[in-house]
Amino acid sequence: MHISDGVLSPAVLAVGTIIAASGVAVGLKKISYREMPTLAVLTSVFFVASLIHIPLGPAGAHLILNGLAGIILGWGIFPALFMGLLLQAMLFSHGGITTVGVNTLNMALPGFLCWKLFPLIKNKQAGGFIAGFGGVAGSVLMLWVSLGLSRQSFIPAATIIAAGHIPVAIAEGLVTAAAVVFLMKTSPELIGSCNAS
Amino acid sequence: MHLEVFSRGNSFIHFLNERVKIAVFIFFSFHTALTPSLNVLFLYFAASLLLFFVARINAKKVLQRLYAVNLFVAFFWIIIPLSFPGNYRHGAEIALAVTLKANAIAVFVMALVGTSPLMKNISALQSFGMPDKLSGIFYFCIKYISVLHADYTKLKEAMKIRGFRFKTKLKTYLVTGNMLGILLFRSRFHSETLYNAMLCRGFEGHFSSLFKEKLKGKDFVFISASFVFFICMLWIQ
Known part of the structure; x- marks a missing residue:
């Protein structure tokens, strides 16, 4: 899911990095010092959660949870995912260092849209599923676009990667729906806890 | 959970200042990612291997990481017949470039960034603004x-x-x-x-770092050597 170094064209890298950097800047501005520890700890939760492997038929996948991160963090999703991806690249060589901006944008933007969409859905279980599914599906779509814009000949590869992520998106939707229902019962104030406005 | 796998050691690179390592890393990795020239990429890959040998980091762990990196890269090789019908040579050149870039940068990360404790790296990034x-x-x-x-x-x-x-x-x-x-x-x-x-602790909006070391002779040697290498790469390109 993360794009590794050396794949994207300079133009895509530059545009993606600039948009992601603006998102991170706005996210940081909207977070007060009171909310900072919450954002930091939640970022660690999502980092640890991304190490959880779920079985998917013969293969497996790790959780991405950008939909859930969006619902909980709001604007904070940009700095949170930037940090998560930078740490993954620095510590485990997952994804890339030069592509960290594009990867942040690809993951955070769909999550951010889930945050906007979630309050409009009455049934929170369905809302959780849509956020989980939509988060991954949106990221895969953006991955497809960034690979396709970098080089047209990457489109077949990007299409195969995208198709492979449909089961992941469904599993992610189910996990997110269960987590949202749990949180609505136990700590509803956590939903949207890192968005000052 | 142990996050810093390569940070302990007593090689030349382990004793360099983090700010120097991160600055060199940024120049090397961005030039590697952006250069279209295969010759330059081979030289950067050789440089990354040299850094790996100088840093004396755990080869088994490095290979495990590179295996994961190359799973993604292998995909671009497998897909060549689909992506470049009739022009396999061009496809192979692009796949080779992607392979060299991804591997060289991954080794740079492990040998330059990974050889410092995370907290020191963040402190260095803080001093970069x-x-x-x-x-x-x-x-x-x-x-x-x-x-x-x-x-x-x-x-x-x-x-x-x-x-x-x-x-x-x-x-x-x-x-x-x-x-x-x-x-x-x-x-x-x-x-x-x-x-x-x-x-x-009376937090006032600023995080002070305990790691503030001055640059030493080694740092200047390393940064000058890297600078000369970087200029050569620009010239070859």
Whole structure:
């Protein structure tokens, strides 16, 4: 899911990095010092959660949870995912260092849209599923676009990667729906806890 | 959870200043990612191998990481006949460039960034102008990753003892979601503790770092050698 170094064209890298950097800047501005520890700890939760492997038929996948991160963090999703991806690249060589901006944008933007969409859905279980599914599906779509814009000949590869992520998106939707229902019962104030406005 | 696999050692690179290593790393990795020239890429790959040998980091762990990197890269080789019908040579050149770039940068990360403790790296990034809020979140986040990983391991063990097995079925996903809910629920207490600790210490919006070392002779040698190499690469390109 993360794009590794050396794949994207300079133009895509530059545009993606600039948009992601603006998102991170706005996210940081909207977070007060009171909310900072919450954002930091939640970022660690999502980092640890991304190490959880779920079985998917013969293969497996790790959780991405950008939909859930969006619902909980709001604007904070940009700095949170930037940090998560930078740490993954620095510590485990997952994804890339030069592509960290594009990867942040690809993951955070769909999550951010889930945050906007979630309050409009009455049934929170369905809302959780849509956020989980939509988060991954949106990221895969953006991955497809960034690979396709970098080089047209990457489109077949990007299409195969995208198709492979449909089961992941469904599993992610189910996990997110269960987590949202749990949180609505136990700590509803956590939903949207890192968005000052 | 042990995050810093390569940070301990007594090689030349381990004793270099983090600011120097990160500056060299940024120039090398961005030029590697952006250059179209295969010759330059071969030289950067050779440079990354040289750094790996000088840093004397655990070869087995490096190979494990590179294996993961190359799984993604291998995909571009397999897909050549689909992506470049009739022009396999051009396709192979592009796949080779992607392979060299991804591997060289991965080794740069391990040999240059990985050989310093994370906290020192963040302190170096702070001195390069990373915003205070971001570095604060970074410090806390790294601190709490191990705490939350311990929480997660405990929950997983408890589930195992009760006979739960991860399988491809609806129940597994719902239970995983609930487990995640518990982790998020508990994180509230951690963040309250953290906030109270900040208040107790009289937090004023700035994170001071304890790591402030001056550049030494070695640092100047390393940065000059890297600079000469970088200029040569620009010239060859």
